[in-house]
Amino acid sequence: MPLPSAEPSLRAVRLMRTFGDGAQRRVALNDVSFQLYPSQLALLMGPSGSGKSTLLAILSGLLNPDSGQVMAKDGPGFTDVWGLSPDEREQFRLRNTGFIFQGYNLFPALSASQQLEIILKWGQDASTRDARRKAGEMLDRLGMGAQANKKPAQLSGGEKQRVAIGRALVKDPMFIFADEPTSALDWENGQHVVELLRDAAHTRGATIFVVSHDHRMLPYVDTAYHLEDGRLEETERAGSHGDRTKGEA
Numbered sequence: 001m002p003l004p005s006a007e008p009s010l011r012a013v014r015l016m017r018t019f020g021d022g023a024q025r026r027v028a029l030n031d032v033s034f035q036l037y038p039s040q041l042a043l044l045m046g047p048s049g050s051g052k053s054t055l056l057a058i059l060s061g062l063l064n065p066d067s068g069q070v071m072a073k074d075g076p077g078f079t080d081v082w083g084l085s086p087d088e089r090e091q092f093r094l095r096n097t098g099f100i101f102q103g104y105n106l107f108p109a110l111s112a113s114q115q116l117e118i119i120l121k122w123g124q125d126a127s128t129r130d131a132r133r134k135a136g137e138m139l140d141r142l143g144m145g146a147q148a149n150k151k152p153a154q155l156s157g158g159e160k161q162r163v164a165i166g167r168a169l170v171k172d173p174m175f176i177f178a179d180e181p182t183s184a185l186d187w188e189n190g191q192h193v194v195e196l197l198r199d200a201a202h203t204r205g206a207t208i209f210v211v212s213h214d215h216r217m218l219p220y221v222d223t224a225y226h227l228e229d230g231r232l233e234e235t236e237r238a239g240s241h242g243d244r245t246k247g248e249a
């Protein structure tokens with residue numbers, strides 16, 4: 001397993017976020033600071049209502065913090081994600097981030113290949129021919145080549161999630177955010193999904209941040225965080241799982 005490089009790819013700095021007022025006020029994130037690195041698969045766990053989705057949304061540029069910063073690597077420098085205008089932030093997200101959702105979020109009318117092709121055509125202006133070739137290569141890599149022409153209704157849950165992973169990876173983003181990516185799957189398929197995410201981090205240099213309740217993921221990730229009442233703690237140091245995974249192989 002590659003060691004994290006010295007320079008982080010994403011820095012969360014003193015993030016605060018509350019919802020509601022008066023007696024209804026809820027502190028979702030309370031002074032959260034941490035760093036993520038290229039080639040790192042990081043897991044975020046914590047009880048229901050602890051702030052995990054809030055943190056994922058703030059890191060990925062979807063929900064603004066009340067205060068604090070998200071500094072994300074963008075080319076040679078860092079971008080202050082919440083210092084950008086909404087349009088600039090949208091462009092940053094299109095260029096640099098991929099998402100994987102619990103419910104797959106695939107278009108029912110499109111084949112597996114077309115789900116990937118539209119990302120390349122919309123986000124990267126790829127020609128139809130290039131988009132089809134790249135989508136095919138990605139699906140082959142995910143063991144989905146034979147299913148390229150099938151629509152979501154003809155795919156199993158594990159296969160759908162592999163298409164969703166392909167869709168997140170195909171534009172080669174620096175950051176991939178995944179919200180409960182295995183929760184709808186049995187463990188055999190869930191394990192395969194985690195292994196694909198780990199490979200994507202280690203071979204493509206992406207930073208992958210996964211929110212999950214699933215403790216079975218722990219041996220596969222490079223680092224794990226625990227969020228409780230809006231406070232973040234690192235529970236597993238990068239590198240500690242490499243040995244454990246080898247030991248289990």
Ligand SMILES: Nc1ncnc2c1ncn2[C@@H]1O[C@H](COP(=O)(O)OP(=O)(O)OP(=O)(O)O)[C@@H](O)[C@H]1O
Nearest residue numbers: 019020026027028047048049050051052053054055
């Ligand atoms: N839009 C909102 N309006 C009001 N309160 C909210 C909103 N979003 C989240 N909260 C509150 O903020 C806190 C953190 O919620 P969040 O969804 O981030 O937790 P979570 O750890 O992702 O939970 P779960 O594991 O159940 O998805 C909770 O108390 C929640 O009720």
